[in-house]
Amino acid sequence: MVAEAQKSKSLIKTRSKLEELFGLDLRSLALFRIGIALLLLTDLFIRSGDLVAHYTDAGVLPRSLLTEELWKPGYWSIHAISGQPLVQALIFLIAGGMALALLVGYQTRLAAIASWALVVSLHNRNPALIFAADDVLRALLFWCMFLPLGAYYSIERALNTSPKPLPKRVLSGATLALTLQICFVYWFSAAFKTTSPIWWPQGNAVYYALSFDQYATHFGQFLLKFPPLLTFFTLSTLWLEWIGPLFLFVPFRTTWFRCATILTFISLHIGFGLSLQIGIFPVLSVFCWLVFIPSEVWDSWGKRLYTPERAGLRIYYDSECGFCKKVVHLLRTFLLLPNIPLLMAQEDPTIFADMQTYNSWVVVDWQERRHYKFEAIAYICSLSPVFKFLTPVLRWRPVMSVGTKFYETVASNRRTAGKFTKPLKFRPIEVRSPRPLNLITLLLFAYTFIWNLRSFAPEVFNRRTLNSVDWISRVTRLDQSWSIFAPSPPRDDGWYVIPGQLADGTQVDLLKDGSAVSYEKPTVQTRNAIYHNMQWRTYFINLNRGIGKKLYPYYGEYLCRRWNGRHQGLKQLKNFEIHFINEKTVPRGQTQPVDQKTTWQQSCS
Incomplete structure (x- = not known):
């Protein structure tokens, strides 16, 4: 019995350590989801300015050239169904709607699948526009389809009816795949770079990168005046790409090493963004590293934010108004006030009387003062750790006046307002890692790993068996090669x-x-x-x-x-x-x- 107990304890400890190293916090996944969705919306907005030029038959790449000359077997694109601007605009709007659903966490898995498919479709429509950031975005979105991205800071979380508390972290085939996918970007990029003497031992790669006027910023050109600094940047970037990701997996003082690694790589990409004009790549890379924020950091932030003002807040709503119930749940979630009690006004006679008198919800602060209508919204925002900055604007007299009239209009037309929230349903959230899904993600990850090895050493991995399954990489667009400024920066300036x-x-x-x-x-x-x-x-x-x-x-x-x-x-x-x-x-x-x-x-x- 003692031996079995010790064995069980050892297995629990091992699983806990694996979860710490290869699992991801659900709050970090939610932050990652929000960042990816914002980038999708930004990217769509930028590309929409050249919708005719880049995605229609009247632009630089008509579909005839695309399908006959540029597509590889297995490529596909919804955007290629028509060359008309109106159709492309409609597809862009649908993609924007899916990115918005991903942002707020509504039907999150469906939104992630649709966003991945529409991004692949968009990139395949005009391969001449594709840069490294596009390849990274596609790869990340692919693994997003298998992750519980909507467990926090989402409509799904706001309307969660499950009595079971959600776990802090999740360990699955998808978390392992996403973690190592991000590492692959750096490891295989470093492998390509190591083959060129410009990176090692010469240390001239950053000089060549900043001399490429197509990308260089004013700050990048300024750095060209400091040759020793450029050599240091070259060698440190190469070694950081090789060694840096390994610090994610240090089995002791894991939280400290992870935080240091996150801050180091974020600093690296901020430097890239300041010196090179490379689109969304630096911001996308920053969001990649936020997914590794440890649970201990979130818990520490939560304790610091739990002030007496927030602890004493209570929100009362009309229990007979389904619209009201949904709104207060959504406000609590998106204003990041998760522990605030939501109570039915009918259960307290004095609160109920105030609700009828003012035709308003009732917000009670930590000093038992009561707030009503739009002023109550301004007060709750003042307690939000994210939206506190909006408080002066919300309390500005013209805004308060318009906001109060808007609130009164909605309060007097609850049935009509309820039609807008009707699609939002109270449902239970379950965070599970089914074995069949884990097996699928691990097989796909293994395939991705082999593809990366093949891109680096095609003469070694160019086998008939691998060639026969090439169609998988092209259909899923997992055909990745991380030769970013590698084996050397471009010189054809x-x-x-x-x-x-x-x-x-x-x-x-x-x-x-x-x-x-x-x-x-x-x-x-x-x-x-x-x-x-x-x-x-x-x-x-x-x-x-x-x-x-x-x-x-x-x-x-x-x-x-x-x-x-x-x-x-x-x-x-x-x-x-x-x-x-x-x-x-x-x-x-x-x-x-x-x-x-x-x-x-x-x-x-």
Whole structure:
């Protein structure tokens, strides 16, 4: 009996340690979900500005070229069902709706599945726009489908009816896969980099990266003045990518090591964001590391936030109003006041009398003072650890006046208001890790691991058996390769000049909205004006590479349509040329050669 008890105790201890190392806190998963959803909405908003240019047949990549030349077997895209702007706008709206559902935690698993599918569809619609951040986002969303993302800070949590308390952490095949997927981004990137002497032992990679004008910011160009610092950054980045993720798995003082690792990598990506214009990549990477926040940190924050003011708060609502019940539950969850009691006004005669007198819910503070209508909302916000900053705005007299009238309108039309919350149902939440689901995620993870090994050493892992299951990677878009600035940063630097001749003989620069043609090297501000966003920046980089031969004719047609759609008569575009001013990056101290080449000519007739 003693031996069995000791064995059982040892198994419990082992599982607890595995859960600590490879499990994830449900609150960290919720924060991760919110960050991913915000990035999805931001990315959709940015891309929607070029909806016609990038995702319709009237843009730079019609579907005929996409399906015949750029797609690999197994690729698919909902966006490719039509080349019309209206259809694309509708798909963008649906994707935005799914990202919004993911943000608030409504039908979270369904929203995660739909968001993953729509992101894969969007990326497949125009492969010429894809950058490293897009690959990371797809990989993260894939594992999100198997995780309990809606257990905290969500509509699902607000309307949870289960009497069982939720666990703090969850250990499953999906938590293991997400954890190691994030590590793979760094380990395989470091493996690629180690093959190039520019990273090790020369230590010149950061110099080349910041010399690539397509990406460099003002701050990045400023750093070029400090060669020893650039060498330090190069070597420290390489070693951090190799060793840094390992500190997540230190079996002793795990919380301390995890917090130090999280802060270190967040600092690394803030540095990337300050010195390089690489789209959402730095922010996405920061959100990746927030998923590792340990349970002990959340518990400590919770204790600090549990002040007498919050502990003494009570909220009373009309028990006969289903709409009211849902609203107070939602407010408690999203204002991060989880321990506040929600009570039925009918159970307290004096509270009930006030509710009828003021036609309002009743909020009682820690000093037994009562608050009503919109003023009660302002008071609750003043106690929220996240939305406290809104209190001065909510209590500003004009806002208070409008808010009170709005509250009174809703209170007088509860049945109508209830129609808006009708889809929100009280349901129990269960956080489970079924064995079949764990087996599926582990098999997919093993497949992903082999794919990463294959991307790094194709001559070793290029086997017939692996080739026969390539379709899995392309359907799921788990075909990943983390060669980010590896094996070395790009050196094919330069800029485009596109002089166009109008019908009246005038020559204009099509990249600068018809201004005078200039072959001078553009400044950082000028590049930002030309590229607009990371998608255009990536497109122009690809235009100068092997894929550019396929893209040029269609980009040329797009330029003609775009200009002539805005101009008439003698101001219409007759023909144009595309020139690339090649400025290949050379080692420090050498003269940088600059040469001009004409890469494309086209008539608009």
